[in-house]
Structures are given as C-alpha cells and as structure tokens.
Amino acid sequence: xxxxxxxxxxxxxxxxxxxxxxxxxxxxxxxxxxxxxxxxxxxxxxxxxxxxxxxxxxxxxxxxxxxxxxxxxxxxxxxxxxxxxxxxxxxxxxxxxxxxxxxxxxxxxxxxxxxxxxxxxxxxxxxxxxxxxxxxxxxxxxxxxxxxxxxxxxxxxxxxxxxxxxxxxxxxxxxxxxxxxxxxxxxxxxxxxxxxxxxxxxxxxxxxxxxxxxxxxxxxxxxxxxxxxxxxxxxxxxxxxxxxxxxxxxxxxxxxxxxxxxxxxxxxxxxxxxxxxxxxxxxxx
Amino acid sequence: xxxxxxxxxxxxxxxxxxxxxxxxxxxxxxxxxxxxxxxxxxxxxxxxxxxxxxxxxxxxxxxxxxxxxxxxxxxxxxxxxxxxxxxxxxxxxxxxxxxxxxxxxxxxxxxxxxxxxxxxxxxxxxxxxxxxxxxxxxxxxxxxxxxxxxxxxxxxxxxxxxxxxxxxxxxxxxxxxxxxxxxxxxxxxxxxxxxxxxxxxxxxxxxxxxxxxxxxxxxxxxxxxxxxxxxxxxxxxxxxxxxxxxxxxxxxxxxxxxxxxxxxxxxxxxxxxxxxxxxxxxxxxxxxxxxxxxxxxxxxxxxxxxxxxxxxxxxxxxxxxxxxxxxxxxxxxxxxxxxxxxxxxxxxxxxxxxxxxxxxxxxxxxxxxxxxxxxxxxxxxxxxxxxxxxxxxxxxxxxxxxxxxxxxxxxxxxxxxxxxxxxxxxxxxxxxxxxxxxxxxxxxxxxxxxxxxxxxxxxxxxxxxxxxxxxxxxxxxxxxxxxxxxxxxxxxxxxxxxxxxxxxxxxxxxxxxxxxxxxxxxxxxxxxxxxxxxxxxxxxxxxxxxxxxxxxxxxxxxxxxxxxxxxxxxxxxxxxxxxxxxxxxxxxxx
Numbered sequence: 001x002x003x004x005x006x007x008x009x010x011x012x013x014x015x016x017x018x019x020x021x022x023x024x025x026x027x028x029x030x031x032x033x034x035x036x037x038x039x040x041x042x043x044x045x046x047x048x049x050x051x052x053x054x055x056x057x058x059x060x061x062x063x064x065x066x067x068x069x070x071x072x073x074x075x076x077x078x079x080x081x082x083x084x085x086x087x088x089x090x091x092x093x094x095x096x097x098x099x100x101x102x103x104x105x106x107x108x109x110x111x112x113x114x115x116x117x118x119x120x121x122x123x124x125x126x127x128x129x130x131x132x133x134x135x136x137x138x139x140x141x142x143x144x145x146x147x148x149x150x151x152x153x154x155x156x157x158x159x160x161x162x163x164x165x166x167x168x169x170x171x172x173x174x175x176x177x178x179x180x181x182x183x184x185x186x187x188x189x190x191x192x193x194x195x196x197x198x199x200x201x202x203x204x205x206x207x208x209x210x211x212x213x214x215x216x217x218x219x220x221x222x223x224x225x226x227x228x229x230x231x232x233x234x235x236x237x238x239x240x241x242x243x244x245x246x247x248x249x250x251x252x253x254x255x256x257x258x259x260x261x262x263x264x265x266x267x268x269x270x271x272x273x274x275x276x277x278x279x280x281x282x283x284x285x
Numbered sequence: 286x287x288x289x290x291x292x293x294x295x296x297x298x299x300x301x302x303x304x305x306x307x308x309x310x311x312x313x314x315x316x317x318x319x320x321x322x323x324x325x326x327x328x329x330x331x332x333x334x335x336x337x338x339x340x341x342x343x344x345x346x347x348x349x350x351x352x353x354x355x356x357x358x359x360x361x362x363x364x365x366x367x368x369x370x371x372x373x374x375x376x377x378x379x380x381x382x383x384x385x386x387x388x389x390x391x392x393x394x395x396x397x398x399x400x401x402x403x404x405x406x407x408x409x410x411x412x413x414x415x416x417x418x419x420x421x422x423x424x425x426x427x428x429x430x431x432x433x434x435x436x437x438x439x440x441x442x443x444x445x446x447x448x449x450x451x452x453x454x455x456x457x458x459x460x461x462x463x464x465x466x467x468x469x470x471x472x473x474x475x476x477x478x479x480x481x482x483x484x485x486x487x488x489x490x491x492x493x494x495x496x497x498x499x500x501x502x503x504x505x506x507x508x509x510x511x512x513x514x515x516x517x518x519x520x521x522x523x524x525x526x527x528x529x530x531x532x533x534x535x536x537x538x539x540x541x542x543x544x545x546x547x548x549x550x551x552x553x554x555x556x557x558x559x560x561x562x563x564x565x566x567x568x569x570x571x572x573x574x575x576x577x578x579x580x581x582x583x584x585x586x587x588x589x590x591x592x593x594x595x596x597x598x599x600x601x602x603x604x605x606x607x608x609x610x611x612x613x614x615x616x617x618x619x620x621x622x623x624x625x626x627x628x629x630x631x632x633x634x635x636x637x638x639x640x641x642x643x644x645x646x647x648x649x650x651x652x653x654x655x656x657x658x659x660x661x662x663x664x665x666x667x668x669x670x671x672x673x674x675x676x677x678x679x680x681x682x683x684x685x686x687x688x689x690x691x692x693x694x695x696x697x698x699x700x701x702x703x704x705x706x707x708x709x710x711x712x713x714x715x716x717x718x719x720x721x722x723x724x725x726x727x728x729x730x731x732x733x734x735x736x737x738x739x740x741x742x743x744x745x746x747x748x749x750x751x752x753x754x755x756x757x758x759x760x761x762x763x764x765x766x767x768x769x770x771x772x773x774x775x776x777x778x779x780x781x782x783x784x785x786x787x788x789x790x791x792x793x794x795x796x797x798x799x800x801x802x803x804x805x806x807x808x809x810x811x812x813x814x815x816x817x818x819x820x821x822x823x824x825x826x827x828x829x830x831x832x833x834x835x836x837x838x839x840x841x842x843x844x845x846x847x848x849x850x851x852x853x854x855x856x857x858x859x860x861x862x863x864x865x866x867x868x869x870x871x872x873x874x875x
Contacts, residue, residue, distance in 0.1 A: 010696065011732055040716045045550070048724070055721050056732065061713035062721035063553055065546060066572055072510075072543040073550025077713065079534050080508050080556035084713055105539040262532050269555040269712070271532045273505025274674055280499065280527060281667060284491040 001036050003029040008059045020197030020208075021050055023171030024118060025057055028087070030174070031181035032060075042085045045074040047099060049091035049125050051118035051197075068099030071106045071115065078111050081267045082257045085185060086113040093123045096132040096152050107161040107190050109256045114184040114191045117154065118171075120199035121206050128202035138205055155236040155248055158192045159229065165191035166232070166249040170215050171198065172208045176245065183247060189255050196245075211243070218246030226250050286375060286477045289319070289344040291429060292351050295421065296337040296368050297360030299330050305443070306418040307338030308490075308661065310425065313439035314342045315490045315663045317431070318482035322781075323661040324350040324857070329515070329599040335363055344482055348627075349785040350660075352859045355477055356428065358421040360403075365389060372396050377475050379424050379466070381417065397471050399428060401462060412458050419455050423462030429479040433463050488663035493631040493653060493778075496667075497587055498523035500635030501559050502531055503672040506585075508551035508558040510536045510544040512566055515599045516655035517589035520561040545570035545577075545586070552582040553722055555679070555712035557639055561587035564606045565596065571613045574648055576724045578618025578747065581700065581708070583642035583649075583677070585635075590654040592855045601855025602656035604777060604828030608836065610650045611806045617744075619645070619751045621758070622806035624652040624777030628662050630803055636672040641757060643677035645707060645750045652805070654828070656857035657778035678709040685711045685718045696720065698729040702742050706749030751807045758804040760812025765798030771867060772820040774846065776802040776834050779826055779858050786863035797867060802834070810841040817844055824870060826850045826863060 006029040015021045032042060042060035046052040048067035055062025061084075065073050074088045095103055095117045106115065122140060123129040129142035132152040139146050158166045165187040169177040177195065184191035196215070198208045218224045218235070225231055232249035257263055265271065293310065297303050304325045311321045319342045328334035339350040357372050359365045359380045369392060372378060377397040380389065383404040390398050401424045403417040419440070426436050437456050444452045491499075498520045501509075509528075511521040524535040538544040541562055548558035562570065567588045577584050588610055592603040604624075611622050621641055625631045631653075638649045680688065688709060689697060697718035701708040708729075711718045721731040726743060728734045764780075765787050773783045783799045790797050800816055817823070825835045825846040830853045835846045850866045852858055 010730075038716070039719050040714055043554070043713045053733075056723075059719055061719045062723075062731075063550065064721060064723040064725065065549070066576055066724055069542060069546045069573065072538070072546035073553065076508060076510065076536070076547035076550035076556075076558070077554040079536065080551045080554045081712075081714060084554070101539050102543055105543070260534065261529050262534060265532075268507050268532065268534060271507075273507055273532075273557060275502065275505065275531050277499060277502050277531070277669060280502070280530075281489065281669075284489040284495065284499075285487065285666070 001033045003033045006032055006039060006058050006060065008057060011056070013057050014053060015050060016201050018200040019050070020120060020171035020199065021054065021118060023174050023177060024116065024195055024197060025054055027174050027177035027181050028054070029058060030178040031185060034178070034182055035185060037085055041083065042087060043077050044087050044089060045070050045077065046089040047091070047094040049094045051089050051091040051094065054089045068094050068097065069102065070094070071099065071102040074113055075106060075109070075111050078113055079257060079268070081269050082112070082263060083267050087185065088113060088115045090115070090117050092117060092119040092121060092133045093131040096154055104157070104161045107158055107163040107192070110162070110164055110189045110253055111256045112188055112190070114181065114193060116181065116193045116195060118197040119154070119194050120197045120203055122199050122203040124199050124202055135205065153236065154192070154194050156233070159232060159236060159249055163192050163249070164189035164251050164253050165247070167191065167193045167247045168195070168245045169193060170196045170211050170245050172212060176217065180247070187250065189253060214241065214243045215245045216242055218244050218248065286355055288478050289480060291342045291356065291477060291479055292339070292354040293342065293356045293358070293425060294337055294339040294354045294368060294371065295358040295360065295418065296335065296364030297418070298332065299327060299334050299336050300332045300415070301336065301360050302415045302418040303327070303336040303338050306422055307340055309439050309443050310422050311340055311490055311661060312442060313426070313436045314479070315488050316438060317435050318484065318486055319344060319663070320347045321490060321661070321663045322347045322350055325659055327600050335367060337364070337368065342479070347785070348781040349860050352861055356425055358425065360417055360421065365392065369393060375476070377428060379421055379428070397475055399424065399466060399469060399471055401465055406458065406461050410458055410461065412454060416455065416458050419459045420462035423459035424466035427463040427466030428475050429477050431479040432481065433460060435481065436463070487666060489666050490661060490663050491628060492659050492661045493625065493628050493657040494519045494589070494659065495523060496628045496631035497635050497651065497653065499667065500632040501585070501639070502527070502533070503669050504636040504639035505557050505674045506533060506559050506639070507556040508534050508548065509560065510538050510547040511560045511562060512538050512541045512544050514563045514566045516591055516658050517561040517563055517587055517653065519658070520587055541566035541569035542573065545573035548584045549573055549577050549580065549582050552577070552584050553580065559585045559587070561589065563589050563591050564593050564609070567606070567610065567613070574620070575614030575616060575618055577648040578614065578620065579724055579726070580722050581646040581747065583646050585639060585642055585649045585651065587651045587653055589658050590652065592853065598855040600655065602654045602828065602857045603853065603855065604654060604779065605833070605853065606652065607805065607829070607833040610652055611837070617748070619647050619747055619754070620806065621645070621647065621649045621754060622652060623804045625657065626777060626780035626801050626803050627657070628664050631657070632667045633671065634803065640673070640675040641754065643675065643679065644757070645754050646677065646710065647750060652777060654778050660781070678707060680709050680711050680715070682715045685715050689717060696730045699731050700727060700729045700743060700746070702729060702746045705753050706746045707753070755807040755809065758807070758809065760809040761800050761802045761816050763798060763800060763816070766796055767798065767819070769796040769798040771797050771822045771824060771870065773797060773799045773824050773826055773863060775799065775826045776805060779828065782858035782860050782863055783826060785860035786867065789860050789864055790867060795867065795871065805837070808837060808841040813838060814842050814844065817842070822848070822870065822874065824848045824850060824866065826858060828852050828858065
C-alpha cells in the first residue's frame with residue numbers, strides 16, 4: 001500500500017491553508033501505508049470540529065459523530081468487530097472539554113485503538129474561543145482579558161487514568177508523527193497521541209515557529225525510559241523553553257476485548273445471532 | 286369472598302424481603318395452576334421506608350392488582366397503619382403480636398386478626414429476622430388451606446443457588462408458620478380456600494423488563510450498553526448475567542451519553558444494539574438519538590418512564606414521557622415509538638421491532654414504565670419459533686460489489702435516494718465500499734453538504750421511511766363487547782387496569798369496552814378515526830397531567846376526547862380508579 005491509495009479524490013479539503021491538520025492527515029496515510037492496512041479494515045472515528053473532518057479526507061470507513069463523543073462509538077465498533085483497526089480523531093475542545101468523561105474511562109478500559117488529539121489550544125471552528133488547553137493569560141474571543149484557568153495537562157491525566165501508551169507529536173514534523181501513529185496503532189491497548197497542531201487562524205501564540213523552537217525528541221535521549229512511570233510523570237510537566245515529544249509512557253496490560261470470552265470464537269458480528277434461549281426461559285417457569 | 290380468588294398484600298421495611306417473598310408466593314400459586322399478577326411498591330431507599338408487594342391470584346385470568354385485599358400480611362406496625370383500609374370486611378390481617386403492647390383488634394372489628402409470633406419463631410429456630418416473611422407466607426398458605434408442598438417447591442426453586450442448608454431452614458420455618466395458622470382457632474373462621482386447579486398450566490412468571498430482555502435475546506441482540514437507572518436497570522443486569530452464554534456484549538458506561546453513542550457505533554458496525562434507561566437518562570441520549578436518525582442507524586432504546594420532572598419519584602410509575610420521546614432531538618427525524626400493553630407484548634413486540642429498526646434503519650423507542658416493567662404476571666410460555674431475524678437491506682460484500690458495478694458507482698452511496706427512503710447499507714470491513722457516516726447533513730455518499738437540493742432530498746428520503754413504517758405497524762386493538770355504551774381509550778401499561786376494570790364492571794352488569802394503543806408513532810390516524818366512529822362515549826385514561834395521548838390523537842385526527850381520567854402521583858391505575866370513574870360518568874349521562 002502507498003499513502004496515495006488512501007486518497008479520496010472527489011472533494012476538496014476544507015481546512016485553512018497551512019493548518020496543522022494537513023500534517024496529521026499526511027502522517028496518518030503514511031502510517032496506514034507503512035503498516036499495510038487495507039482501507040476497508042480501518043474505521044476513522046471523529047467528533048465535531050476541524051479535526052472531525054479528517055475521516056472525510058481518507059478512503060477508509062468513517063464515522064463523524066457528535067461533538068465530544070468520538071470515543072464511545074469507536075469503542076463499540078471495536079467491541080462488535082475487533083478485526084477492524086479503529087483510529088479516533090478529536091480536538092482539544094472536543095476531547096478534553098466536552099468529551100473529557102469518555103476520555104478518562106476509555107483509558108481505564110484499555111481497548112485496542114489509537115486516539116489522536118489535534119491539540120491547537122483553541123476552538124477553531126467556532127472562531128477562536130479558549131479551550132481546555134489554552135495557556136494562562138492567552139487572549140481569545142471568549143477571554144478578551146486573558147485566560148485565568150490553569151490548562152489541562154492531557155498527558156498527566158492519561159498517566160493517572162491508566163493509559164497504556166502515551167505519546168506526543170508535532171504536526172510540523174510529519175516523519176516523526178508518522179512513526180508515532182504507527183507505534184500507537186501497533187500498541188496493543190489504548191494509545192493516546194496528543195499532537196501539537198498549530199491553528200494558523202486563531203492561535204497566534206502556539207505557532208509552528210513556537211513549537212519548532214522548543215520541541216525535542218525523547219527517543220534521542222538514551223537515558224529516557226518510557227516504561228518508567230516516575231520519569232514519565234516528571235517529563236510530562238516539562239513546558240517552556242523545552243517541550244518533549246515522542247513516546248512518553250508505555251506499559252503492557254491486557255486489553256478489554258481480549259478479556260471477553262464471547263470473542264474467543266471471533267468477532268461478534270460474525271457470530272450467528274439466532275440463539276435458543278430455552279434454558280433461560282426455564283428460569284421463569 | 287370467592288374460593289380460588291385471593292388478593293394478598295405484604296408490607297414492611299426495605300430489607301424485609303418484601304419483593305422476594307412476593308415472587309415466592311406467586312410461584313407457589315402459579316405452579317398450582319393459578320393466574321398470578323404481582324406488583325411491588327417501594328421508596329428510593331436501600332433500608333427502611335414502607336415497602337409492599339400486592340399479589341392477585343385467581344383461577345381465571347387476571348390483569349392487574351387491586352386496592353382491595355382479602356389477606357394483609359403486616360411485618361411491622363406501619364403496614365397496619367397504612368394498608369388496613371384495603372382489607373375487605375371479613376378479610377384477614379396476619380401480624381406479629383410482638384409489634385403491639387395491646388391487642389390491635391380494636392383498630393377494626395370487621396376483619397380477622399391472625400396473630401403469628403414471627404419474631405419469637407425466628408428466635409426459637411435460630412433463623413434470621415428477614416425470615417419472618419417466610420413464616421408469614423407459610424401462615425397465608427395455612428390460612429387458605431393451600432397444600433404446603435407447593436410452597437416448599439417454590440422455596441426450593443427460589444433458593445436453589447443458595448444450597449440445601451438455606452433451603453431446609455426456610456422450609457422449616459415456613460412450615461411452622463403454616464401449622465401455626467392452620468391450628469389457630471381464628472384461622473378456622475376464615476372462609477376463603479385455595480385449591481390447586483386440576484390441570485396445572487406451564488406458565489412463565491415474569492415482569493415486563495425481563496420479557497424485554499428475553500425478546501431482545503431472541504431477536505439476536507449483540508450489543509447492549511447502558512447506565513443503571515431505575516426502573517430499567519434490571520434489563521441491563523439481565524444482559525450482564527447472560528452475555529457470555531449467548532454471545533452478547535454488555536457494556537456498563539460512564540453515562541447515558543456514552544451508552545447511546547455506543548449503540549450507534551455498534552449499529553454502524555453491523556450489530557443489533559440496545560440500551561435501556563429512564564427519562565433522565567433518555568434526556569442525555571437525545572442528541573445521539575437525532576444522530577441515529579440522520580446517520581440512519583437501527584438502534585433500540587428502552588425508556589422506562591417514572592414520574593418527573595428531573596429526579597422526580599425514582600421508584601414509581603408514569604406515562605409522562607410520550608410527547609417527549611416522539612419529538613426528542615433538534616430538527617426532525619423518523620423513529621418508531623411503541624408502548625407494550627402487557628408482558629406478552631414486551632417479549633414479542635421487542636423481538637419484532639428489532640426487525641423494523643433494521644428494515645427502516647432508524648431508532649426504535651420502547652416506551653415502558655415502572656408499572657409494566659416490574660409487575661409480575663403469569664403468561665403462556667413464549668414461543669421462540671415465532672421470532673424471525675430479518676436484517677433488512679444489509680449487503681454482503683458480494684452484493685455490495687455487484688451493486689457498485691451495476692450502478693456504475695465509484696463511491697458507495699450509503700444514503701442513496703430511493704422511493705422507500707431506505708438505502709442498502711454495508712458495514713465496515715466490506716472491501717471496495719468505504720464511506721463516511723456523518724452527523725452532518727450529507728449527500729448520498731455521506732459527504733457533508735449544504736446545497737439546498739441535496740439537503741432537501743436527504744431530509745425527504747428519511748421522512749419517507751415513516752410511510753412504509755406506518756403501513757407495517759398495527760392500529761389500535763379492541764377488547765370487550767362491540768356495542769358497549771362507553772369506551773375506555775388507553776395506551777401502554779394502562780391496558781391491564783382497564784381490562785380488569787372491564788371484568789369487574791361486567792360482574793356489576795355494566796358494559797364497557799377498551800380501545801388500546803401499543804404503537805404510538807408514526808400514528809395510525811385512519812384506523813383510529815374508524816375505530817372511534819364506533820364509540821358512543823369515550824373515557825381517555827392515561828398516566829400524566831396533560832392528556833398527552835389525547836393531544837396526539839387530536840393532532841393526527843382532529844378528534845377531541847371530552848372525558849379524561851388522569852393520574853400523575855406515581856401510582857399506576859388500579860382497576861377501581863377506572864370502575865369509579867365509569868360509574869360516575871354513567872350516572873351523569875343518565
């Protein structure tokens with residue numbers, strides 16, 4: 001498979017020119033190709049927002065659900081057909097704001113899927129309001145005097161919510177991001193990939209340049225051990241002059257679906273739904 | 286008092302085993318060939334409060350419990366205080382003298398006071414205090430001369446999982462209650478006897494919630510997601526119990542938002558999917574209900590009504606959500622709404638509407654309530670062979686690729702505009718036909734569109750499904766004599782009280798018939814007009830304050846009901862509510 005094989009060619013892409021979403025789109029197609037995934041076996045699930053458009057732009061099955069609610073349908077798709085590769089895309093408002101509850105519970109469940117959060121630290125589609133990851137002091141249309149709430153740290157949240165794979169990428173480094181998406185898909189369990197995805201229209205602070213000057217790759221640091229929870233805890237709080245990207249944490253834990261005896265004989269939807277409940281009826285006799 | 290007709294009620298605190306003993310006594314009589322209906326009332330508490338279970342037992346078919354009883358079992362003083370007025374003259378009260386310092390007989394002299402020293406018996410036989418319910422049940426059997434063996438069998442079955450020791454203890458203690466009552470001088474004066482009928486029927490004994498779960502299992506449900514909420518939790522817990530045995534996945538979710546969004550995902554991926562909740566949870570599901578509409582996903586939602594607004598009365602009943610579920614969600618989207626009228630319909634209609642959900646690719650709302658969900662009745666065993674699984678236009682990979690070829694499509698048109706409004710669908714994993722299923726308005730391929738003609742074409746196509754659906758669902762059902770001077774119109778669970786009232790009134794020589802609606806939306810207007818033309822005087826009976834069903838009828842037919850019997854205090858309709866109202870009306874019209 002080549003990245004081009006996942007192109008949908010009929011429609012024009014509707015993101016702002018220069019949007020960080022293009023980098024994520026390209027990296028996702030690269031990763032699918034590198035992993036040799038068949039388009040029909042991938043389901044891209046999204047919520048609502050600029051990130052939510054991404055399933056439209058790839059020739060796979062797509063489910064563009066409700067704002068903040070990408071994870072619940074994604075989990076159900078995985079549960080009823082665990083032969084599918086489920087990749088979920090959300091935004092920071094979508095995934096860390098209105099959809100926060102689902103995020104935390106998805107991690108403790110550990111179903112095998114990759115969750116990519118397009119984190120541009122602002123609401124784009126509704127024209128530039130503050131998001132849960134907007135930095136303190138940032139002036140937005142909903143905070144004209146500057147944000148006075150502390151931002152969410154999604155990586156720390158993931159660590160405390162028992163996520164089994166936590167990564168961070170940058171939409172300005174497509175090669176590195178491709179590798180992270182590949183690793184996230186290959187990881188057996190729930191993988192969170194938070195991606196710095198600069199919004200060229202509404203976020204004038206966290207720009208491509210801002211990240212280019214600050215990010216460094218954890219894998220280039222030999223001493224960093226992503227299986228060490230304490231090390232991850234420390235590094236996830238690093239922000240300012242230097243900001244780490246790469247795989248921050250990983251562990252092995254059985255997936256939710258692997259613990260379901262109902263799936264021993266194959267995906268649920270391939271089992272015959274016609275069943276004899278005579279035994280059960282006897283309990284009411 | 287008629288032999289082989291017993292209305293029985295037990296009352297006590299939560300934690301006294303009020304509900305479980307209702308099951309035991311019901312089973313004992315059901316096994317003896319009787320028709321049984323049992324109805325529990327309980328506050329939203331784990332311990333304490335006033336709990337009751339009322340059971341009606343008869344050799345003739347029964348539909349509903351009553352507010353009158355022949356035998357009251359009081360496990361505490363409060364039961365006597367609250368429920369004594371329900372005991373008919375000549376009836377009996379089984380009580381524990383240790384609850385009283387002076388004889389309670391002065392409270393009412395026209396009933397028999399049967400003193401059973403339950404607390405003392407428990408102590409003497411090293412039983413637990415909760416077992417007083419078993420002594421009282423044994424005493425009831427002794428009082429009406431019902432063979433003890435029937436109760437023993439019911440105990441054995443009910444406690445089968447708890448082991449021989451527990452069974453033996455319960456049987457022993459029940460027998461003491463039985464003998465004590467039988468030997469008491471007062472008991473000899475009680476005229477009511479219950480004798481097992483000669484040919485015992487092989488009835489099932491269950492509530493509407495259980496029947497819904499069984500219907501869904503017969504229909505091949507594969508995925509169930511939900512968040513516990515009274516009065517529908519038992520459907521979810523039933524699924525949790527059997528999921529491994531029957532190849533179902535039950536997922537308890539973090540909230541109802543997740544539950545509804547999950548079943549949409551499961552339906553998209555090709556599974557038969559169900560959730561169950563009450564009005565509060567349903568409120569959280571509304572956004573995703575609309576999504577199921579625009580995405581054209583077959584899902585089944587059980588909404589077990591309880592009185593609102595807001596938290597309301599969690600453990601009581603209501604018919605207050607009818608117009609809400611019919612119109613829930615922003616915009617307009619087709620759906621099927623039905624409210625089963627009895628436990629049989631809970632099973633068979635549930636199985637059937639999974640097919641309709643698939644055929645028309647839309648959400649189905651099964652409108653239940655606490656009353657029908659938790660009232661236990663004896664019914665003919667369900668016939669699984671009557672249930673067919675029909676998945677509608679769900680294409681196999683071969684059919685999908687042939688369709689793509691025949692139509693010359695380069696992209697699969699999941700939302701193809703058709704005359705019926707229904708478009709063939711494929712599920713993920715099908716080669717060659719990936720498509721996007723979107724909550725945005727879309728064109729035939731699923732691509733987001735805001736173009737006027739495409740928007741309208743999709744909107745019309747979805748709404749067109751209601752035409753076929755309307756044709757596939759039945760109109761209202763008649764019960765009783767055709768030429769009755771008065772017709773009770775009702776929907777959903779109110780049927781049971783209406784039918785019982787019809788029988789009770791017939792005994793008084795008053796003729797009544799009942800027009801009952803199970804299927805509520807889309808609305809069978811033509812059939813309703815025809816049916817109402819046959820009526821002389823109509824009484825609309827429903828469990829809400831604004832006569833919502835009457836509003837629905839007026840909207841679709843222009844017909845206005847003039848007489849209403851409305852109830853919204855959390856209690857179901859009891860037959861006597863309808864009997865009294867009918868008698869009033871007939872007096873007035875004379």
